[in-house]
Amino acid sequence: AQKITQTQPGMFVQEKEAVTLDCTYDTSDPSYGLFWYKQPSSGEMIFLIYQGSYDQQNATEGRYSLNFQKARKSANLVISASQLGDSAMYFCAMREGSENFNKFYFGSGTKLNVKP
């Protein structure tokens, strides 16, 4: 089974509107973490937001928020007030394991295009 599933290969959003990028995960570890990264065409991976499995509240970082639904094993990224500079690939990732050893899995990504 896929550890991380991103079902939207591509998304379009109008500038200044909000957009949700979907991510579902599969793990039996009680302790895990979920990450979202942005990868512009230049290629660097930029960390956006993190949610720990024990965190009670949904994570927020500026215009980014993570809609964490533990029972559904989903961790959707919400970008509010989209900007042209948000056009990029977005990857959902999961860490599972312990402090001494943890493993990361990445999804296949969603290409977001922000239209002016």
Place this chain on the structure above:
Amino acid sequence: EAGVAQSPRYKIIEKRQSVAFWCNPISGHATLYWYQQILGQGPKLLIQFQNNGVVDDSQLPKDRFSAERLKGVDSTLKIQPAKLEDSAVYLCASSLNRLGAGVAYEQYFGPGTRLTVT
């Protein structure tokens, strides 16, 4: 603080040749990761080091790929001999692996090395 450094940024080789990539993680980061990212796909973990020991190399094609992290700092990834399907971006990342200091296990990525095998 300085970020993760990688070199070279680009490399073009012919199939069956060998190639090596270098990574210098952020100072103090105990864990180092090498990922392969084929165009249009997400990164795939090849190998993970904790200090200078390998903790996971289950997806490393060991017949042609090798990696080392001497002295627990910088690392090299080698491919010998290269195949056409090795064309990809090779990303190096490092992390503190410590709870309580910012985002737990957050990975910091280098700029990557884009390998083209012809």
